[in-house]
Amino acid sequence: MNPSAGALFWAYLQVGLSGFGGANAWARRMLVEKRGWLTDAQYAERLGLGQALPGPNAMNTAIIVGHGFAGVAGAAAAVLGLFGGPLVILAGLAGLYDAYGAHPMVRGALAGVASAAAGMMLGTGIKMARKSYPTALMWGIGALVLALALWRVPLPWIVLGLAPFGVFAAWLERR
Amino acid sequence: MSDLLALMAGLASLSVIAVGGGSAVIADMHRLIVDEHGWMDDAQFARAYALAQAAPGPNVLVVGVFGWHVAGPVGLLSATLAMCGPAAIMALGFAMFRARVAGAAWLRVAERGLVPVALGLVMASALLLGQAALATWGAMPLVGVAVTAATAGFVAMTKRSPLWMLGAGAILGAILLG
Numbered sequence: 160m161n162p163s164a165g166a167l168f169w170a171y172l173q174v175g176l177s178g179f180g181g182a183n184a185w186a187r188r189m190l191v192e193k194r195g196w197l198t199d200a201q202y203a204e205r206l207g208l209g210q211a212l213p214g215p216n217a218m219n220t221a222i223i224v225g226h227g228f229a230g231v232a233g234a235a236a237a238v239l240g241l242f243g244g245p246l247v248i249l250a251g252l253a254g255l256y257d258a259y260g261a262h263p264m265v266r267g268a269l270a271g272v273a274s275a276a277a278g279m280m281l282g283t284g285i286k287m288a289r290k291s292y293p294t295a296l297m298w299g300i301g302a303l304v305l306a307l308a309l310w311r312v313p314l315p316w317i318v319l320g321l322a323p324f325g326v327f328a329a330w331l332e333r334r
Numbered sequence: 335m336s337d338l339l340a341l342m343a344g345l346a347s348l349s350v351i352a353v354g355g356g357s358a359v360i361a362d363m364h365r366l367i368v369d370e371h372g373w374m375d376d377a378q379f380a381r382a383y384a385l386a387q388a389a390p391g392p393n394v395l396v397v398g399v400f401g402w403h404v405a406g407p408v409g410l411l412s413a414t415l416a417m418c419g420p421a422a423i424m425a426l427g428f429a430m431f432r433a434r435v436a437g438a439a440w441l442r443v444a445e446r447g448l449v450p451v452a453l454g455l456v457m458a459s460a461l462l463l464g465q466a467a468l469a470t471w472g473a474m475p476l477v478g479v480a481v482t483a484a485t486a487g488f489v490a491m492t493k494r495s496p497l498w499m500l501g502a503g504a505i506l507g508a509i510l511l512g
Binding site for chain 2: 175176177178179180181182183184185188192200203204205206207208209210211212213214215216217218219222223226227230231234238241242244245246248249250252253256260263264265266267268269270271272273274275276277278279280281282283284285286287288291293297298300301302303304305308309314315317318319321322323324325326327328329330332333
């Protein structure tokens with residue numbers, strides 16, 4: 160069953176508001192685990208498109224997911240939900256942070272959140288890799304993408320350079 | 335005012351080349367904001383980035399903090415719109431095209447083929463973010479490693495909300511470093 164624009168707005172509002180450390184892990188949790196609107200493989204495909212398109216990938220993915228379920232209204236609802244809450248919070252934080260950002264306890268808490276957020280992304284990646292059933296060649300391409308990105312090769316080169324090999328692997332899998 | 339327009343123009347042009355996401359152009363943002371216009375110094379830029387990482391929402395909202403710094407609340411909204419608008423229009427155009435060719439075999443192959451790229455990039459940004467966070471733990475980098483590893487295991491093996499681990503990390507950091 161396809162969710163309505165309103166349902167997409169509420170789902171993405173929660174994604175945006177809980178999206179500490181980046182929204183992609185939270186979007187997967189909402190769309191795949193909580194609502195069951197997409198499978199892991201389907202979410203990974205849409206995230207891949209969102210990354211291949213220029214611009215913020217959480218937003219691109221939200222537009223593709225929203226449009227797929229409820230057309231232009233769905234895309235607009237998803238993006239408004241994703242950005243609406245966090246913009247309000249950020250406006251509040253920006254003022255507070257100027258006043259308290261240097262306090263050691265605030266710094267310590269931010270360090271803890273940053274380390275945990277990295278672990279959250281890592282755990283989400285592991286889950287998605289396990290459940291989207293890549294072939295051996297796809298594992299290899301994913302590992303190469305990982306290595307090049309860690310080596311600080313510019314992201315557009317990695318995406319444009321390795322996407323054709325990924326598509327080739329998908330074509331082999333289909334045959 | 336002219337500062338805000340210059341910031342918006344700079345961000346809008348980065349928006350359409352940021353393949354791989356906003357973090358692909360963080361170095362270009364640094365050049366725009368610190369080197370070219372001097373709106374922030376290095377430390378302010380790094381703090382703005384840390385704030386946007388810690389706040390909820392897409393990481394691209396760091397441009398909102400830049401906008402806030404240049405022109406207050408109006409700057410926050412304008413900068414976010416400049417960074418997201420052009421890319422959003424392109425993504426919507428693609429989504430409409432995708433709907434028109436829905437079900438085509440070549441599209442299914444292309445989408446499946448992007449999965450390994452997507453997963454590789456997710457893992458890489460996780461590791462780079464975790465590594466950057468280690469510096470903020472001062473003399474206790476191993477605690478940072480432990481928090482990252484424990485959260486990864488928690489998220490990979492349970493369906494419980496990651497907020498538990500983010501909260502635990504925040505409390506641990508506040509106690510140990512505070």
